[in-house]
Amino acid sequence: MKRIHFTSILAVVLLLSFSLHAQENLSFGQNKEIISPxxxxxxxxxxxxxxxxxxxxxxxxxxxxxxxxxxxxxxxxxxxxxxxxxxxxxxxxxxxxxxxxxxxxxxxxxxxxxxxxxxxxxxxxGGQADLYKVNSVPHGTITKRWYQSPGNNMARRITIYTPPRYEENNSSYPVLYLLHGMGGDEEAWMTLGRASQIADNLIAEGKTKPMIIVMPNGNVAQEAAPGESSLGFYKPEFRLPHTMDGKYEETFGEIIRFVDSQYRTIPEKEGRAIAGLSMGGFHTLHISRYYPDTFDYMGLFSAAIMPNETVKSKVYENIDKTLAAQNSNGYALYWIAIGKEDFLYQANIDFRKKLDEMDFPYIYRESEGGHTWRNWRIYLSEFLPMLFNKK
The missing domain is CATH 2.60.40.10 (Immunoglobulins)
Structure with missing residues (x-):
């Protein structure tokens, strides 16, 4: 007579229980299969x-x-x-x-x-969104890294995309610093912006040079995205302490130093670009002029422009003077894009007037629509091919 081990019986029972439970979840609350969307x-x-x-x-x-x-x-x-x-x-x-x-x-x-x-x-x-798909092309690598921020007295998380085959060679790559808007974090450009899919597909098509894309958290009051920090699970907030008060711009050099020390970058102006949407466009404008000889390519997507009059920070002093220094140092691209229905449309018109008066060259892209991810994904897909092509 064969012996049946208790552990074998228990394993079968657990397997059946799991299977039934899983099937219950699949059909919970409905009597027939529903396809939506x-x-x-x-x-x-x-x-x-x-x-x-x-x-x-x-x-x-x-x-x-x-x-x-x-x-x-x-x-x-x-x-x-x-x-x-x-x-x-x-x-x-x-x-x-x-x-x-x-x-x-x-x-x-x-x-x-x-x-x-x-x-x-x-x-x-069947069109623009094919860039947002995971297609059968070589893929880059996404990592979530932590870096020390002495200026903010905490460790902070950052998302970094390295291009296909980065791990297989010893080449150095240019870097795009890609910044999110208010209420976003280091995950926004990946989840809502489809940044890695856009980069993978454009690189595979030969339309964009392989590059590292760095997506920091622009809220210096946060260690990381909600649910990813030592604070645990809490309800996210739209506006956080130190939002657009100069602190992020002051401490941005920490991010550049971390990336240059950990990755094979081209640590010169010709190898750096910076772009962002809304608040990230604001940060792009002020970081690039505050460090006027650091970036060769700038992209302002639906950007907020001037700081609140009540904000006092050395970052926002002498804006015209630092813009003039940025212009004098030279750069490869200053790209401004905004939708006609965007609530920041007039602010961008006023900013362009300032640049025109300063003989500050830029390229202007005006689209339909407003302050939406639909526009920002399109802007990114148009901006990437323009980077790091300086002759």
Whole structure:
């Protein structure tokens, strides 16, 4: 008679239990498979939600006009649905509204955090958004590093992209410092901006030189993104202490020194670029003139321009004088991009007027739309090919 070991029986029981539990999770709350979102061949999208007892369900997202909601209709099985018109190729975010309560799509496991909100995402290909896909091309490496910041009296986390095959050679690479906006952190350009996918795809197409991309946390009051620091899990805030008060610009040299010491960089002006969106554009403007002979390429994406009048910092003294010094030292590219509907549009017009009066050369890119990630992803995809091509 064969002996059956207790440990073998226990393993089988645990395996069956896990399998049943997993299957319960897959079908929880619904009697049939629901596909949502479903992207059709004409690039229209159908959203679906099982909510048989709900009275009013709608979907809202950046495929609609700002503030607009699309009413969904309920079928006999209690499934609400809405189908869009064919959509342009883009990475979209959306949420449902069920009887006044905002909720994510339970059938879509793909979502992104933006400050304190989580939004589902979907990607419609066949155009611009093909750059945002993970395609069958050589891929760079993403690392989350910690560096010591004596100026902020803490260790801080930073995201760094190294290009394909960086680990396989001894070459030195130029560096782009890519800065996020207010409410963002060192994860924003990766999750919302698709920076690594854009870089991988443009490098594979031969349109962009291989480069290191450094994405710091622009909130000097933070060690790292929410949930990634010693503070644990807390609700993220939009505006933090020391926001745009000069402290980040003062201590930015620590980041450059860390990167140059840890990576095979080209540690000269010709090998450095800096760009950012909104608050990151503000930081780009002021870091590049505060260190006027450090960067050869600057990109201001929907940038905030001038500091608040109540802010007192040596960083914001003699702005015109330091801009003049930056101009005198020379640079390869100063690129300004903004949407026509952006709330910072007039501030950028005023800044360009200042530059014109100073004979400060720049390239201006005006787009449709406003203060959105849709624009910033496009700006990045246009900015990268212009970098490090100085003859």
């Amino acid at each position: 479903e992207i059709h061949t004409d690039n229209s999208v159908t959203f679906r939600l099982m909510a048989p007892t709900a009275n009013d369900v709608s979907v809202t997202g950046d495929f609609l006009a700002p503030g607009e909601e699309a009413k969904m209709t309920k079928d006999a099985d209690g499934v609400w649905s809405y189908t869009t018109h064919p959509l342009p190729s883009e990475l979209y975010t959306y949420v449902f509204n069920v009887d006044g309560l905002q909720m994510n799509d339970p059938n879509n496991v793909y979502y992104r955090r933006d400050v304190a909100s989580t939004l589902n995402v979907l990607l419609v290909g």
